[in-house]
Amino acid sequence: MKDWLTVAMPKGRIFTEAAEMLRMAGFELPPEFDDSRKLIIDVPEECFRFILAKPMDVPTYVEYGVADLGIAGKDVMLEEERDVYELLDLQISACYLAVAGLPHTQMNDVAPKIATKYPNVAAAYFREQGEQVEIIKLNGSIELAPLIGLADRIVDIVSTGRTLKENGLIEYEDIVNITSRLIVNPVSYRMKDARISDVVERLTEVIEQEKVVK
């Protein structure tokens, strides 16, 4: 009997690319997969169960072992520092984390304030730069913070840079490049070794092909 694999998929931006990639790797996913409102989708033909989670939560499901595999952005991995295997760089949903703010401004000398969805990453980055900053955690529309005087700078994901531009912000520094990763629970990695290796191999092939095309 084949082991079932539970895969935590990130809803939203990464989802479409991740689903397409799985199809390219030869996994038969039902057509309703893409626009279903269900949170759990079983694919018995492939012995797969997909759970649709908020991107920030994917590593949590995988760490606790309720999902064997997951697809998570490197930004989330850096922020959450979960105890999971990061097996493959899927090379999808490329973007980067950057420091941005209003043009021609200096950070406050005494207590520079940084607004971000990624408090850990932001704090670590500025510490490495030799600067102590105060972090303000926001959950979205981070660009607002410097516009209305909540923070001197923001640390956020940039993919095209359009949102920054339209709000009159500029990038000050790049922090790190981000792509999506295939992550695995350490126990599943051993107990469901054969199935997981199969997924890894098939995805690796797709990644290699994509490289050639590019």
Added chain:
Amino acid sequence: MSRLFMFEKPLGMRDTLPNLYMMKEEVRVTMANEMKRWGYQFIETPTLEYYETVGTASAILDTQLFKLLDHEGHTLVLRPDMTAPIARVAASKLLKEKLPQRLAYSANVFRAQQREGGRPAEFEQIGVECIGDPTVSADGECLGLISSALMKTGLEQFQISVGHIAFVRSFFQEILGTDERVEQLMRFLYEKNYVGYRVHVDQLSLSSIDKQRLKQFLKLRGGPEVIKEAEGLLECNAGVEALNELKTLWGIIADYQQDALIKLDLTLVSHMSYYTGIVYEVYAGNVGFPIGSGGRYDLLLEKFGKAKSATGFAIRLDHLLESLDKPFEQPPLSCIVFSLERRKEAFMLAEQQRLEGKKVVLQDINGVEDIDACSALYEDITYLVGKQKEGSR
């Protein structure tokens, strides 16, 4: 600080209620009996230890220690594991004879609260330490004992992954040259970041052959064939000794007839500096975390003044219970409800039933508010109430 509600406990602390207690005890006794059958002797050590001695020697990260001060200003820790305290006892007391010591424990250990649920700050570990025996036979014995004890608890699906830290170190050392670079690369394994590992290897100034060897290393997982594959990656003698140990170990496990439960995984780096040789982790189905781990730690005893090799393992009772997933069967409980007139008769009946091995509750009828609820609780219930002799129902 908000006012505490009376039901609140410090973060990460849990109560053990009767049902769970009984299940836990059953598993603990089964494991302990098996350890005793293998000649391991149980000991207890204090809950509090000095930070300077046990606290710093322990494999547990500093940030995970519960610390407090004694009246002389010494920092104390709640023991974060049992290996360091046992090393302290062994080095200072037990190792007088030149014989290997086989010690066992089952005790609660403490890890300062992490950020969220599912990670108790206090949990029970049951394990053994074999101190003063440097042979692979001692490591093999530990693996044999784990499998045998776990099988006795009724655990059906589990697997032990075995690696070798000295192999990783010497293989990396041979290619990379400096300790610093070895540490860097090992950290990727410790953090389970294979993507980062590959990127890091690509950025190193090495020949493409060496880069390929380092990447192939990540594939060294599986059955005994892995040892051959690992030999294929070696270019000189570095690492050969460790692989020979693994070969011997595999032979031992096969002799214990437990090779089906064991896989090799040379990428396993479960701690950055603590372990020195063979290491392993134990996994079971339906629990997302390892249920146990162990390995050889030849440098620990030195910190307590005796350079002796040692090896051992610990199983986490909470994770093991979770993976057993057995429906709990309440052992049958009898009850004798009595009134004052027939108290003595009730006591004698209870004593007689207890001698027969039954578990018997004696309950004064005046202490029960709801007789129906009371009788629903017990397997059988006897009423010795009122003056007449017939009261049983």
